[in-house]
Amino acid sequence: MNDRTALGLLAKIAIPFYQPVGNECALFEYAFHNRLPLLIKGPTGCGKTRFVAHMAARLARPLITVACHDDLTAADLVGRHLIGDGQTIWSDGPLTRAVREGGICYLDEVVEARKDTTVVLHPLTDDRRILPIERTGEELHAPDDFMLVVSYNPGYQNLLKSLKPSTRQRFIAISFNFPPAELEQQIIVTETGIDSLLAQRLVSLVGHFRQLKDHDLEEAASTRLLVYAATLIKAGCDPVTACEAALIEPLTDDADTATALLEVVKATFGQ
Numbered sequence: 470m471n472d473r474t475a476l477g478l479l480a481k482i483a484i485p486f487y488q489p490v491g492n493e494c495a496l497f498e499y500a501f502h503n504r505l506p507l508l509i510k511g512p513t514g515c516g517k518t519r520f521v522a523h524m525a526a527r528l529a530r531p532l533i534t535v536a537c538h539d540d541l542t543a544a545d546l547v548g549r550h551l552i553g554d555g556q557t558i559w560s561d562g563p564l565t566r567a568v569r570e571g572g573i574c575y576l577d578e579v580v581e582a583r584k585d586t587t588v589v590l591h592p593l594t595d596d597r598r599i600l601p602i603e604r605t606g607e608e609l610h611a612p613d614d615f616m617l618v619v620s621y622n623p624g625y626q627n628l629l630k631s632l633k634p635s636t637r638q639r640f641i642a643i644s645f646n647f648p649p650a651e652l653e654q655q656i657i658v659t660e661t662g663i664d665s666l667l668a669q670r671l672v673s674l675v676g677h678f679r680q681l682k683d684h685d686l687e688e689a690a691s692t693r694l695l696v697y698a699a700t701l702i703k704a705g706c707d708p709v710t711a712c713e714a715a716l717i718e719p720l721t722d723d724a725d726t727a728t729a730l731l732e733v734v735k736a737t738f739g740q
Contacts, residue, residue, distance in 0.1 A: 486519075486523070486659055487519050488648065490645075493643050497643075498524070498527075500616070501614075501616050506594040506619075507641055507642070508641070510620070510642060510645065511623075512623075512647070512689060513691055513693075514692055514694060515646060515648075516645065517645055521534075525573045530571070531573070532575060533574050536577050536578065543586050546586065565602065572616075573618060576618070576620070577619075579620065580631060587633075590639075591639065593611060595639060647679070647692055654669055656696070657672070657695055660696050663703045670738065674733065674734060674737045678730065690716055694715050697715040698712050708734075708738045716730075
């Protein structure tokens with residue numbers, strides 16, 4: 470094996486597995502090479518974060534991920550002065566580090582952040598591509614290999630938690646959903662090594678569960694939870710127990726709903 474082949478194999482190993490559903494990989498690359506910010510919309514556990522990690526590895530760019538929350542401030546993203554050893558030292562936040570290093574900054578569930586925090590993104594998402602740092606007087610110009618990616622789950626949106634139109638229209642956007650059954654089976658088999666027949670049963674089971682969204686279940690069973698269930702089964706866990714732990718209990722606290730779902734699981738696995 471020559472050095473070039475070895476490097477190629479290492480690159481393949483380092484790239485997280487992601488099963489494309491449509492043209493999302495090509496769209497991501499178009500956005501990256503044309504310095505466009507990207508918004509990814511989709512339900513919890515459908516592969517948004519894995520997709521970004523996959524594309525960052527494909528493009529050989531460092532990835533800095535921020536899990537957004539109610540208390541996230543502009544200083545958390547940009548940076549702040551810290552006091553230590555009698556000195557005041559400036560510490561870059563994750564957004565600033567990504568701009569300086571030319572990496573991909575991924576803000577996961579961006580609608581969870583306060584609206585006054587997301588305003589700091591605006592100068593980076595138009596033709597200026599700058600990040601003003603008021604506290605240091607700097608104005609960072611994003612290099613060509615910097616990219617801003619944000620995501621959110623539209624199912625959680627309400628009047629209090631939504632992206633302002635002035636923010637949304639600064640991004641190109643991709644809508645994600647759960648993959649078709651055959652692709653989802655392939656994902657589970659590849660991720661866990663489970664038998665393809667068991668993967669088919671799990672996907673069929675989750676298909677029934679997803680029909681209950683907005684009725685008995687607030688949220689649809691995700692591909693992530695399917696992988697969890699398959700992982701438990703692959704490790705030797707009884708399939709019914711695995712499904713109860715990975716596909717029922719995380720989805721509902723209602724005893725009657727959980728009991729009904731468990732009966733569907735038992736019927737699926739012949740128990």
